[in-house]
Amino acid sequence: MSMGWNWYIIALTALNLLGVAWLLWWTAKRRPGDPRPEETSHYWDEDVTEYNKPMPRWWITGFYIAIAFGIGYLIWFGGMGSIPGVSGWSSAQEHAIQKAAADARLEETFRPYQGQPLPALAADPVAMELGRSIFANTCATCHGSSAQGAIGYPNLADDIWHWGGEPEQVLQTVLDGREGIMPEWGTVLEGMGGPNAVDYVIAYVRTLGHSQEAVGSDFLAAQGKRLYEGVCVACHGIDGTGNQALGAPDLTDDYWMYGDSKESLYETIANGRHGVMPAHRELLGETRSRLVAAWVWSLSNQPNAEGAAGGTR
Incomplete structure (x- = not known):
């Protein structure tokens, strides 16, 4: 001042x-x-x-x-x-003193879980209750209280992971965040296939994961296949199963984070998307991030009797 x-x-x-x-x-x-x-x-x-x-x-x-x-x-x-x-x-000094005391209490609470692998934490009911509480306070704003997400925010309760569902991959997502970018392809595609190029690609993408025999008899899908292989294959792969290293989603399943309507798919392809998962390392610290990551991971991985977890992937 x-x-x-x-x-x-x-x-x-x-x-x-x-x-x-x-x-x-x-x-x-x-x-x-x-x-x-x-x-x-x-x-x-x-x-x-x-x-x-x-x-x-x-x-x-x-x-x-x-x-x-x-x-x-x-x-x-x-x-x-x-x-x-x-x-x-000063109020700032008072806040710092109270924060230090609260951090010390939290550190003592979370000390038993420091450095624990996610599967072991997922098998611990007390750790899971802490992870659920951290999720409710920090993550539920975007992903919902049940972790099922919303339009533009991924569902964390299923077994579909754009950036990988292995324990360390989930932990890295929480700690360091992710940035998923779908470029604007409208102008490029129209230059390759005319004004209806985006519609062609939509028609072909809708056939991915299904029998490809019908593509040859579907004019729109057949045109879209050529455009897809010229542009989209670099990230999503020739078979459309995506690339978790890039965060490129699998186009062969029935999950669409931004919706599966023609209008939504057109917006995604023509104008692109930019999704950001914030990093929580500074906000939560390593141990609390580990607890909430273990809780999220446990939603689609049930612990077995030995304390490890049997995955669905």
Whole structure:
């Protein structure tokens, strides 16, 4: 904060305190010619009179003491912008002390799980409860409380993983984040196949994962196959099964993160997508990230009797 803002705050505070003190003095003072307290001309039932008496002296004195206390409080604790108080106290320092104490308690709570592999954590009910709680506080905003995602946010409760579903791959996703980019291919495809090129590719993509015998008899899909093999194959592969190293999704399953309508697919191919999974290493730390990653991984991997987990992939 600049000194200009400091002086602004000081002046505003001083004016408020002086204004309150002046108001007390002005309203408590009786002046020549003022009517007596009982001369209000307000009567009820002939013998009930409204008085206009000044506040008791002890009450007014209490207000002055409160103003003096407020001035002392500001000087002691520092209420003048960024100018420190006499005591040296600051809210930032207090926050740092409380945060350090809370971090120490958390560190003690999470110490038993430090460096534990995800399958072992997935077999520990207490670790899973901690992981579920961390997920609810940190990840549910995007992926939902049940981890089933939404349009644009992947479902974490199934066995489809764009960046790989092995324990260390899931942990890396949580720790360091991911950035998935689908380039804009509309202009390129139209240059190769005309104004309907994107529609051709959509028609062919819809056949992936199904029998390819029908492609030859489907004009749109046949045109799309040629365009797909010229552009899309680099990331999604010749058979459309994708590439987890790039985060390129498998196009042969029935899961579409941005929706499977023609309009959604057109938007994806023509204008691209840019999905970002934030890194949580700094926010959660390694151990808490490990716990939440283990909980997410456990949603599609049930632990066996030995404490390892049997995967669905």
